[in-house]
Amino acid sequence: MIVLGLETSCDETAAALVDGERRILAHRLLSQHDAHRPYGGVVPEIAARAHLDHLDRLVGETLDEAGVTLADLDAVAATGGPGLIGGVIVGVMTAKALALAGGRPFVAVNHLEAHALTARLSDDVAFPFLLLLVSGGHCQLLAVRGVGAYRRLGTTIDDAAGECFDKVAKMMGLGHPGGPALERAAEGGDPDRFALPRPMRGRPGCDVSFSGLKTAARQVLDRLPPGPLSVRDRADLAAGVQAAVADVLEDRTGRAMTLMAADGGTGDSPTLVVAGGVAANRTLRARLGGLCAARGWTFVAPPLALCTDNAAMVAWAGLERLRLGLTDALDFRPRPRWPLDPDAPKRPGAGVKA
Structure with missing residues (x-):
């Protein structure tokens, strides 16, 4: 083929x-x-x-x-x-x-x-697996049972992680695309210098939220001396935002792993796949890899490209x-929205506990 x-x-x-x-x-x-x-x-x-x-x-x-x-x-x-x-x-x-x-x-x-499905192309991952789909426009945790068979365990109640990275990078004058620019700026920064929130961490369910983190970053910038950011201020704030996002996603993913295992949906080899543009972030990949190692799960992240x-x-x-014989007629209509789990509650988190 x-x-x-x-x-x-x-x-x-x-x-x-x-x-x-x-x-x-x-x-x-x-x-x-x-x-x-x-x-x-x-x-x-x-x-x-x-x-x-x-x-x-x-x-x-x-x-x-x-x-x-x-x-x-x-x-x-x-x-x-x-x-x-x-x-x-x-x-x-x-x-x-x-x-x-x-x-x-x-x-x-x-x-x-x-x-x-990218991990099946790059690493021949077998179904089922847990997916953290994280990008500029999407942030979801899904149990993947097969092609076209997805159960959403958690999603963002406001902004995606990639959007948070992009907007904070724009506030800081780091340029476009913001996510990679923020990751570069964070190198050598002190992630603990600024007190930043970890929205939703520790709460029931697997949903995420990042609008409050964006607001907190804006408030930090407003408190700094006027004028261009110093190299140190830029590095510390970028590192702090990156660490906060990683903390939240590690916590939410851990809850999704518990939920999927409790439902018996992990198969013989529990596997976590991270995909989407933000999956290229090295800090996030390292954090999720450590989470999987601690729990005995296999961690798969496709090549950066x-x-x-x-x-x-x-x-x-x-x-x-x-x-699977799943082709489409030529009258298919393009869709601005197309959920992977059409049966998921419209209100994020409804009916999901962990």
């Missing part, structure tokens, strides 16, 4: 070919960071236009690199949501056109499921769905 995947849900334009042996045959990715940097965040209209301008070229380069034609494909997959709807439309319409032209099936991939948005994960998710 060979599947072409397209990713256009936010500010990364990407195309990739993946086969059934878990090999990435070719991958092209265009980052839009320079286009959005002057605005301090992603501008949806700019992102959509960039996808429109570059996606066709990236597809052609990907096929050429692998020596593959449309006739060689088993399917064409694209992120169908959730995401910035203008960009999602570009990817979906391009994939539909390629599928129609090549007489191949079209697969609409949930962007969150693509992140969820597969944590942030990419098309290889979309192609792989499309291949997994294709194997």
